[in-house]
Amino acid sequence: MRVTIRVTVNGDERTAEVEPRDLLVHTLRDELGLTGTHVGCDTSSCGACTVHLDGEAVKSCTVLSVQADGHAVTTIEGLSGADGELHPLQTGFWEQHGLQCGFCTPGMIMAAADLLARNANPTEEEIRHGLEGNLCRCTGYHNIVKAVQQAAAVQAPEEVRA
Amino acid sequence: MSSVGTSLKRKEDPRMITGRGNYTDDMTLPGMLHAEFVRSSEAHARITNIDISAAAARPGIIGVFTGEDLADVVAAMPMAWVPPGIEVNTPERWPLVKGEVNHVGDAIALVVGRSRGEVVDAAADVIVDYDPLPAVTDPESALEPGSPLVHEELGTNRSHEWSLGGGDVDAGFAAADVVVERRVVNHRVSGAPIEPRSAIADYRAGELTLWSSTQVPHFVRLFMSIVLGTSEDKVRVVAPDVGGGFGAKLQFCAEEVMVSWASRRLGRPVKWTETRSDHMATCHHGRDQVAYVRMGATREGKITALHVKIIADFGAYFGMLTPTIPSLGAFVMTGVYDIPAVKTDIVGVFTNKCMTDAIRGAGRPEATHMIEVCIDQLAAELDIDRLDLRRRNFIAADSFPHEVAYGIVYDSGNYEGTLARLLEHFDYEEFRAEQARLREQGVYRGIGFSTYTEICGLAPSRVTGPEGFGLQTGLWESAVVRVHPSGAVTVFTGTSGHGQGHDTVFAQLAADKLGVSPEVVEVVHGDTGTGPMGLGTYGSRSMAVGGESIARAADRVAEKCKEIVAHQLEAAPEDIEVADGTFRVRGTEKGMALAEISGIAHVRPELLPEGMEPALEEHAFYDPENFVFPFGAHACEVEVDVETGKVQVTRYLAVDDCGNPLNPMLIDGQVHGGITHGIGQAIYEQIRYDDAGQLVTGSLVDYALPTAAEVPSFVTDRTVTPSPVNSLGVKGIGEAGTIASSAAVVNAVIDALRPLGVGYMNMPCTPLRVWTAIQEAQR
Numbered sequence: 014m015r016v017t018i019r020v021t022v023n024g025d026e027r028t029a030e031v032e033p034r035d036l037l038v039h040t041l042r043d044e045l046g047l048t049g050t051h052v053g054c055d056t057s058s059c060g061a062c063t064v065h066l067d068g069e070a071v072k073s074c075t076v077l078s079v080q081a082d083g084h085a086v087t088t089i090e091g092l093s094g095a096d097g098e099l100h101p102l103q104t105g106f107w108e109q110h111g112l113q114c115g116f117c118t119p120g121m122i123m124a125a126a127d128l129l130a131r132n133a134n135p136t137e138e139e140i141r142h143g144l145e146g147n148l149c150r151c152t153g154y155h156n157i158v159k160a161v162q163q164a165a166a167v168q169a170p171e172e173v174r175a
Numbered sequence: 176m177s178s179v180g181t182s183l184k185r186k187e188d189p190r191m192i193t194g195r196g197n198y199t200d201d202m203t204l205p206g207m208l209h210a211e212f213v214r215s216s217e218a219h220a221r222i223t224n225i226d227i228s229a230a231a232a233r234p235g236i237i238g239v240f241t242g243e244d245l246a247d248v249v250a251a252m253p254m255a256w257v258p259p260g261i262e263v264n265t266p267e268r269w270p271l272v273k274g275e276v277n278h279v280g281d282a283i284a285l286v287v288g289r290s291r292g293e294v295v296d297a298a299a300d301v302i303v304d305y306d307p308l309p310a311v312t313d314p315e316s317a318l319e320p321g322s323p324l325v326h327e328e329l330g331t332n333r334s335h336e337w338s339l340g341g342g343d344v345d346a347g348f349a350a351a352d353v354v355v356e357r358r359v360v361n362h363r364v365s366g367a368p369i370e371p372r373s374a375i376a377d378y379r380a381g382e383l384t385l386w387s388s389t390q391v392p393h394f395v396r397l398f399m400s401i402v403l404g405t406s407e408d409k410v411r412v413v414a415p416d417v418g419g420g421f422g423a424k425l426q427f428c429a430e431e432v433m434v435s436w437a438s439r440r441l442g443r444p445v446k447w448t449e450t451r452s453d454h455m456a457t458c459h460h461g462r463d464q465v466a467y468v469r470m471g472a473t474r475e476g477k478i479t480a481l482h483v484k485i486i487a488d489f490g491a492y493f494g495m496l497t498p499t500i501p502s503l504g505a506f507v508m509t510g511v512y513d514i515p516a517v518k519t520d521i522v523g524v525f526t527n528k529c530m531t532d533a534i535r536g537a538g539r540p541e542a543t544h545m546i547e548v549c550i551d552q553l554a555a556e557l558d559i560d561r562l563d564l565r566r567r568n569f570i571a572a573d574s575f576p577h578e579v580a581y582g583i584v585y586d587s588g589n590y591e592g593t594l595a596r597l598l599e600h601f602d603y604e605e606f607r608a609e610q611a612r613l614r615e616q617g618v619y620r621g622i623g624f625s626t627y628t629e630i631c632g633l634a635p636s637r638v639t640g641p642e643g644f645g646l647q648t649g650l651w652e653s654a655v656v657r658v659h660p661s662g663a664v665t666v667f668t669g670t671s672g673h674g675q676g677h678d679t680v681f682a683q684l685a686a687d688k689l690g691v692s693p694e695v696v697e698v699v700h701g702d703t704g705t706g707p708m709g710l711g712t713y714g715s716r717s718m719a720v721g722g723e724s725i726a727r728a729a730d731r732v733a734e735k736c737k738e739i740v741a742h743q744l745e746a747a748p749e750d751i752e753v754a755d756g757t758f759r760v761r762g763t764e765k766g767m768a769l770a771e772i773s774g775i776a777h778v779r780p781e782l783l784p785e786g787m788e789p790a791l792e793e794h795a796f797y798d799p800e801n802f803v804f805p806f807g808a809h810a811c812e813v814e815v816d817v818e819t820g821k822v823q824v825t826r827y828l829a830v831d832d833c834g835n836p837l838n839p840m841l842i843d844g845q846v847h848g849g850i851t852h853g854i855g856q857a858i859y860e861q862i863r864y865d866d867a868g869q870l871v872t873g874s875l876v877d878y879a880l881p882t883a884a885e886v887p888s889f890v891t892d893r894t895v896t897p898s899p900v901n902s903l904g905v906k907g908i909g910e911a912g913t914i915a916s917s918a919a920v921v922n923a924v925i926d927a928l929r930p931l932g933v934g935y936m937n938m939p940c941t942p943l944r945v946w947t948a949i950q951e952a953q954r
Contacts, residue, residue: 032292039291048201049194051418053369054451058875061369089194103192107184110840113848114674115191116198116370116418141883148875150369150419151674152844153851153912154883 018082022047023091031078038062038073040081041088049089049119053148060147063120063127064088070127072146089119092126101164102126111160113151121147125161133169135161178683178693182840186678186693196416199373199388204444207375208237210434211294211447213284213301214457215276218312218527218868219325220305222274222283230286230300235293237441239301240285240433242273248436249404252429254493255394258645263335266326266525268492270402270429270436276305277325277491278527279870280456285433287445310527310868314488315465317524325491325525334489334498334523339505341580342516347480351471355553359545360937363463363488363862364855365455366534367880368673370418372458373448374431376438383439384411384704387431390420390671391711394495396703398427399435407703414701417673421852422533423458424673425713426494455873460862461534463488464501466545470552476559476567480516483508483545487523487531494532498523499646503538506630509579510546511590511806512568517580527868533713535852536910539629540917544938547625547918551925552935561922562603565626566591576899585628585804586906587896589832594626597808597830600890606812614930619815620825621927624808625919631907632803632900633714651798652716653707654724656685656732658791660777662770664689664696666729669709670721671701675909676841677717681725683838684903688729689736690753691769707794715805715907718837723901724797731793733758736772742784743767743775803898805906807831809850811919815927820946822858822924828890831911834897835904842908843891849912850889855881856913857920861939928952 015030022045029044041047041064050073053061062073065087073086092100102122105111112118121144128135128143135143140161141154149157190196227239252268272281284301288294309323316322317332325332348354374387383405389395392412400407417424434445449458464487471480487501505519550568554561570577572589579585603622610620633639636649653669666685670677682696689696699705709721737751740758750761759766773791775782780789812826829846836842859879863871872878897904917938924940925933932952936944 034292042201043203043291047194048198049196051198051370052200053371053418054875056451056874056876059369059451089192093193099192106192107188110182110185110844112188112191113676113844114368114370114419115187115196115416116368118191119194122192137888144883146882148369148880148882150367150421150852150880151848153847153849153889154886155847155889156844157883158888 016079018078020081021085023087029078033077033079035078036074037076037078037081040078041073047088047090051116051119053116058148059117060124061117061120063123063147065123065127070124089123092122101167102160105160105163109156109160109163111152111156117147117149121149121157125164129165129168134165177687179687179837182838183679183683183693185676186682187676198370198416198418199375199386200448202375202386204375204377207444207446208287208289208441209291209294210437210445211286211298212282212430213286213298213303215279215281215283217276217305217307218279218310219308219323220276221308222276222303223306224304225284226302227284229302230297233293233297233300235289236286236297237289238287238437239297240437241283242269242271245269245271247404248402248432250402252427253398253401255495255647256499256645257647258337261335261337263498264329264331264333266329266492270432278529279868280529282429285437287437287441312526312528312864312866312868314486314524314526317526318522325527332525334525337502337521338518339502339581340518341582344480344482344516344518347516348471350473350479352474353556354469354471355549355556356469357549357552357935359466359468359548361462361464361466361541361544362938363460363531364534364860365460365862365878366421366423366458367878368419368421368423371449371451371454372424372428372430374434375444375446376434377444378435378438382409383435384413385431385435386413386415388417388424389414390417390424390673390713392671392701392703393669393708394711395427395431399432402432403435411704413704414671420673421535422461422537422713425533426459451875452873455878456870457529459494459530459532460490461531461537462541463531464541466541468545468549470549472553472557474557476557476564478512478514478568481509481514482518484520485522487521488526488528489523490526490528490530492530494530497530497532500531500533500538501541504542506583507539507628508542508546510543511570511626511628513570515580528864536914539910540853540914543625543627543629543914544918547627548921551922555934561624562594565594583630584801586801586898586900588628588804588806589894589896590626590806592894593806593830593832594808596892596894597810597828600828600892601810619817619927621813621815621923621925623811623919623922623926625915625922626808627915628804628806629911629914630802630804631715631910632719632799633716635799635801649798650710651796652720652724653709653794653796654721654728655706655792655794656725656728658732658769658773660773662691662695662768662773664691666696666698666725667706668698668700668721668725669707670712670717672712672717675712675717675845676838680838680841681722684722684725685729688726688733689769690756690758715909718905719803719898719901719907720797720799722903722905724795726903727795727797728793731795732791735791735793736769738784738787739772739775740767799900801900803834803900803906805831805833805908805911807911807915809915809919811916811923813920813923813927815924815945817931817949820942820949822940822945824854824887824920827887829912829915830892830894831908832894832896833908833911834906835895836893837905845908846891846912847889849910850916851881851886852913853916854886854920857917857938858940859885
């Protein structure tokens with residue numbers, strides 16, 4: 014059995030034919046061609062599949078595609094501006110060397126965006142705990158923390174601590 | 176305007192931060208089929224029947240295949256090591272088992288169909304009848320008489336024995352006042368790159384293209400041609416963006432063979448992507464060594480002898496390099512110390528577990544861990560400060576190149592220097608005072624050190640090749656530097672990066688040689704259909720061997736440029752220098768940019784010096800004279816909750832020396848990740864099987880990779896001791912952090928717990944083990 018879902022993906026109205034058991038991440042990757050969202054595990058542990066559902070970070074391996082019907086999804090491909098201008102987190106990851114193999118990066122950036130939306134000026138401790146659901150094997154997180162700090166400083170400069 | 180030495184932002188990043196990376200699983204080919212494996216649920220069993228009928232009848236299924244179908248796989252999975260002078264029991268390994276499974280996850284059947292969902296469903300419908308056999312999972316038990324045999328036909332679980340030593344070990348121990356003996360367990364771990372393995376095979380018109388998440392595309396091409404009975408020119412292997420390797424993708428995989436075979440059989444592209452559960456059960460593991468270490472020393476703290484017996488658990492089969500891994504550790508068994516007599520005896524053992532092979536560091540983390548933990552043990556025994564004891568035994572900075580007792584020659588080093596630099600960042604005395612104060616409040620902090628060297632830059636072929644160590648290949652590297660008519664440059668390298676930043680740092684290197692910006696230099700790697708054969712990325716070799724190849728090829732291009740410029744400007748070639756972005760006549764303003772030179776070389780070859788060939792492209796093949804030996808000093812501070820046994824790393828400092836730093840940002844990044852990998856093993860990560868051979872850590876829920884909350888920000892610094900081995904003066908850095916860090920963590924935990932009577936413990940320092948160690952010490 015296949016059902017049709019309508020989802021606003023990165024601002025575009027999209028429809029997809031899915032099986033009820035299909036996971037959102039597979040619909041994004043296989044049906045909608047948005048391969049920036051990755052799959053790193055099968056237990057919702059790694060966070061590589063993190064996207065925003067109605068503005069909140071979710072692990073898209075833990076959301077059925079049918080649950081996204083009628084909702085809005087933002088993926089890494091939808092994070093930069095229409096003119097291609099990088100999001101402050103994307104710039105932060107680039108400038109602070111917050112990525113190596115790049116596989117966890119889309120999910121890490123989407124999780125960090127959600128973190129900054131909830132807490133514009135997090136401490137290092139808050140960043141580390143805020144990203145606990147996203148695994149990186151390359152960077153040791155050191156530069157990821159710095160990347161998020163840089164983005165926070167750009168997004169909310171008036172609140173930046175000394 | 177030198178780019179080398181600067182922290183240039185990565186050229187790789189724009190596509191990766193925008194979701195435009197291109198990993199294997201991101202690709203879809205027209206008509207592509209999907210593959211799923213049926214894997215053994217048993218650790219050891221004879222297969223009495225495989226019923227594929229229900230699976231084959233399911234909708235969307237194109238084919239279901241078992242080991243009996245592989246008549247046209249003409250060779251078993253090859254192993255790259257045939258050690259000279261000893262017998263090695265080598266079990267046959269086929270891409271699908273033939274009649275017997277030897278570990279949980281052994282591949283029994285392949286299901287190919289239209290969609291991923293359909294093949295997963297069908298695989299569950301393949302019915303396998305097993306006749307269970309007794310299993311053995313502990314390597315020491317496997318050596319006992321009467322143990323179940325993993326491979327009955329070998330008549331033993333012992334694969335081989337191999338020793339490396341030098342100096343008079345008996346005399347060394349006779350001269351010792353104190354001998355410390357420890358059983359050091361280096362437990363089994365998973366490489367666990369975040370990108371699972373994936374492969375897509377497309378066989379058409381007699382030629383195979385394989386996209387694979389691999390560190391070694393050229394090896395895969397060679398081995399694929401052997402097992403499929405074709406020639407290399409009919410096989411192209413492409414490693415697109417690869418989401419981390421850590422050794423886990425330094426392998427020639429049965430799954431790569433099977434998708435290639437299936438594509439040939441079915442005439443359509445076939446894709447396989449493993450799940451994380453597949454990865455944990457079937458991608459080779461690392462470490463799993465038990466070492467009996469004896470370290471003898473005088474009362475004054477001079478180490479007189481070291482003997483190590485390693486029992487290496489290889490699991491059920493050999494991968495590409497399995498039996499060489501403990502031997503790599505033997506090469507640096509003395510670490511940074513001047514020890515006159517050393518012997519390492521290695522026994523390889525088969526068990527009913529997934530095979531082990533290279534994981535980040537591959538043998539050297541084990542060696543470093545045992546020597547660095549044992550030197551702390553010796554310090555406690557002698558009541559000498561741990562750092563003083565290290566200094567008393569350091570190989571002196573003025574004695575390089577230094578030949579160790581068993582004949583390996585360390586290229587350069589200054590161990591006192593890195594330790595001194597470390598202590599500029601860390602006040603040991605202040606820590607001790609603070610530690611004592613906190614203990615009175617019931618807070619247990621400890622500090623651990625690790626002073627290490629490692630052997631990398633794999634490798635001088637005369638040492639590692641068939642006549643030397645027994646690897647059936649040279650470990651040289653290749654490069655092509657091609658200047659296009661416009662002056663843009665493409666660099667082809669036989670290394671195959673997967674996160675290291677090759678696109679960036681190799682561009683910096685070539686750009687400086689040619690007087691251009693790194694922006695106009697494109698680096699191409701990971702495609703056997705482009706540049707010449709290379710050997711891939713592992714063993715911290717990419718810069719020391721691959722980078723040197725690029726430097727040599729670029730130098731040749733630069734020499735040709737100088738001749739062209741000299742001819743054009745009527746100067747002598749030796750008077751031409753690369754400065755300010757041009758090839759300039761020394762001491763004048765006269766010069767030509769690379770674009771002008773290349774324009775002549777391509778478009779106006781009649782203007783070239785008499786007899787010179789047109790175009791501007793050179794290659795180099797480089798086989799190093801020696802390994803390179805990075806080194807450093809690390810310090811780890813932990814706090815242990817003695818009520819729960821939980822260990823938290825609160826500070827970590829690392830001073831590393833990898834020779835000349837070409838891009839300091841990339842070096843720091845490698846160090847951060849390497850340290851975290853070692854912290855992971857020291858505290859959190861462990862692959863565990865139960866006694867029946869069932870894997871009990873088969874997911875990232877059970878196998879604990881460290882998260883951001885488990886590690887601190889790091890303090891990193893460098894000293895610079897150039898390697899004399901290559902013209903760049905570089906060493907390796909990809910594995911160093913991992914090699915150094917586990918010992919620093921464990922030494923810190925022991926340091927924290929000494930007041931409670933805990934004098935020694937093995938990794939991983941999980942809450943249960945730490946709590947148990949405290950309880951036992953208090954008893």
